Amino acid sequence: MTSDFFQGKSYQKFVKKLEEISSSDDEFSELTNNQRVLQSHWKKGKYISQFREKVPYGQKEEYYSKLAKDLKRDRSLIFLLQKLFDLFPEGIPQFPGSEKLSWSKYTVLLTVDANKERDYYLKLAAEEDLSRDRLRKAIKEELYQKLQEQKSKKHPNGTLERPTDPSFLFIADPKTLKNPDVDTLEALLDQGFRSWHRDTFRLRGINGPEIHGPEHELAMQGKIFLEEKLKNAALILIKTYKTDKYGRYIADVIYHPVWTDPAKVFKEGIYLNQELLDEGLVKFAVY
Numbered sequence: 001m002t003s004d005f006f007q008g009k010s011y012q013k014f015v016k017k018l019e020e021i022s023s024s025d026d027e028f029s030e031l032t033n034n035q036r037v038l039q040s041h042w043k044k045g046k047y048i049s050q051f052r053e054k055v056p057y058g059q060k061e062e063y064y065s066k067l068a069k070d071l072k073r074d075r076s077l078i079f080l081l082q083k084l085f086d087l088f089p090e091g092i093p094q095f096p097g098s099e100k101l102s103w104s105k106y107t108v109l110l111t112v113d114a115n116k117e118r119d120y121y122l123k124l125a126a127e128e129d130l131s132r133d134r135l136r137k138a139i140k141e142e143l144y145q146k147l148q149e150q151k152s153k154k155h156p157n158g159t160l161e162r163p164t165d166p167s168f169l170f171i172a173d174p175k176t177l178k179n180p181d182v183d184t185l186e187a188l189l190d191q192g193f194r195s196w197h198r199d200t201f202r203l204r205g206i207n208g209p210e211i212h213g214p215e216h217e218l219a220m221q222g223k224i225f226l227e228e229k230l231k232n233a234a235l236i237l238i239k240t241y242k243t244d245k246y247g248r249y250i251a252d253v254i255y256h257p258v259w260t261d262p263a264k265v266f267k268e269g270i271y272l273n274q275e276l277l278d279e280g281l282v283k284f285a286v287y
Contacts, residue, residue, distance in 0.1 A: 032099045045085030097126030117144045160205045172236040182208035182222030201251035207285030222281035
């Protein structure tokens with residue numbers, strides 16, 4: 001049964017106050033549409049968070065359901081509005097490109113609780129003008145953690161020497177990728193001047209189990225892992241070296257799920273050879 005608290009003037013006045021907040025308010029008139037929506041949501045979140053302190057201890061969970069019903073909104077939205085304020089108590093972050101961040105993108109960012117990690121995705125979404133789906137993909141693939149591990153160079157299964165010389169570096173078409181197994185790729189490469197060439201590449205420094213060998217399950221796990229990482233990558237770079245005895249180019253593969261700048265991806269993107277080694281899907285090998 002609804003508590004008398006929610007029948008009181010204080011609560012009723014509070015609900016009316018929330019209903020009156022709109023992104024079209026004069027105080028938001030100088031902002032972009034994205035900024036107006038975010039600022040009005042942040043203001044609502046602030047009031048929701050502050051008013052919760054007035055709710056009797058035993059009624060705090062009921063508070064969200066009652067408020068959602070009275071505002072004719074989903075309960076999940078009430079939580080998100082409060083979380084927007086709780087995670088950004090000083091206001092919506094303002095920095096170059098922040099005007100590109102819509103409320104729908106913030107609903108994805110609000111799933112990240114760690115401050116440094118959330119700040120990384122916040123700036124990444126603005127710099128790359130990521131769609132909501134691309135942003136969600138970057139978070140799901142734990143891009144921040146991978147880049148931190150890459151910077152710290154803490155690789156329990158050993159460390160490969162990351163390439164730094166951009167010679168013989170090519171962009172691969174992700175739609176043409178095939179991987180017979182975890183350490184071999186086939187791809188169509190952009191050689192410049194509208195010239196494309198398909199070839200087979202053996203990943204440098206690693207050796208994976210054979211699909212038709214005794215470690216079939218691990219081999220399939222590695223093959224699927226590689227496919228999932230590359231099939232929706234925004235950019236895939238392949239750096240080639242010499243050929244092996246089978247005529248395959250020895251290669252390093254560097255990719256990124258959202259970045260599209262080749263220079264940036266080569267320098268700071270995910271080094272696939274090392275990633276496979278870190279996952280325990282391959283072992284060291286010298287060619």
